[in-house]
Structure formats: C-alpha cells, structure tokens
Amino acid sequence: MIDTRFSTALQIVISVAVNEEANLRTTSQSLALGLDTSASFVRKLLLPLNESGILATAQGGKGGIRLARPRDRILLSQIYGAVTGDKKIWATRHDIPHEGLVGENIGDLSEFLCNRAEQAVVDMLGSVTIEDSIAELRRLEAQKSVSHLQPADASLTRERHAAE
Numbered sequence: 001m002i003d004t005r006f007s008t009a010l011q012i013v014i015s016v017a018v019n020e021e022a023n024l025r026t027t028s029q030s031l032a033l034g035l036d037t038s039a040s041f042v043r044k045l046l047l048p049l050n051e052s053g054i055l056a057t058a059q060g061g062k063g064g065i066r067l068a069r070p071r072d073r074i075l076l077s078q079i080y081g082a083v084t085g086d087k088k089i090w091a092t093r094h095d096i097p098h099e100g101l102v103g104e105n106i107g108d109l110s111e112f113l114c115n116r117a118e119q120a121v122v123d124m125l126g127s128v129t130i131e132d133s134i135a136e137l138r139r140l141e142a143q144k145s146v147s148h149l150q151p152a153d154a155s156l157t158r159e160r161h162a163a164e
Helices: 005-021 028-035 039-051 076-084 100-125 130-149 152-163
Strands: 055-058 064-067
Touching: 005 028, 005 039, 005 055, 005 064, 005 076, 005 130, 028 039, 039 055, 039 076, 076 100
Parallel strands: none
Antiparallel strands: 055 064
C-alpha cells in the first residue's frame, strides 16, 4: 500500500499558506473538503505538523489553522519528517533464509540501498520550501493558462515550420 501521508500533509500546509495569503480562515473541515477525505484524517495529520512547529491550531469560532512560521522557513523535509516519523520509504526483509551469497547478505544490501534512497529524498526535500512550492504551483498554473489560450493547431504549425 502506498503511503500518502507526506503528499497529503504537503497539500494541507500549502493550502493553509495560500489561504493565509488570501486572508481566508482554514479549518480541518475545509481542508478535508479540498482533500476529498475525512476531517478526522486531516486532524490526525495536523497533530504532528502542530507538534513540529509547522502549523498552529486554535479552537473556537475564531480559531483555525495557520502557519507557525513564515513559509520561506518551512522545508518540505520538515513536513516529511513530521508525518512519516521513523517509517522508511521501503522496508527491508530480514525474515528470509540466510543461506548462500544472496540469502546471507541481501538484507544488509537492501538496508544500505534503502537508507541511501531515504537520505536522497530527505536531502532533496530539504532544499525546497513551502514558498518555493507555491511559486512552482503558480508557474504550472500560468503554463496551463497559456497552453489553453493557444489554438491546438498553432503548435503544430510552429513544429511544421521548424521542421522545414
């Protein structure tokens, strides 16, 4: 089963940041609606995000969810670490017969590779902030808008002329 905690938590944090920018209140219910999931699942993810100082929550009619610090100081690796904890991307099998070259060593090799892959993911996520992510979402949105404005055959015409 594929773990969606990180991608869901990322969407939560980005949604909170965009809502703050628009002066909109964010609640677990509004996030659940946008994520097409239950408010209880959202609250389950809010807990580690709150505990790690990424989000802050307040109860009551004027309460809601907000960023706990500026969005250019929230790294995606911090979100990843908050919601995945000690769970690794891949699990290593040590419950296999330990006979021969493969059986005796595959668990150690697998663990080595999994640890390196995990570190590469964390390192990459550690170079991207929520601010960067919002900028990329806006770039993608602008790119889609531009492609929708162009007639479908205009790009074919350009390609045909370029080939000639």
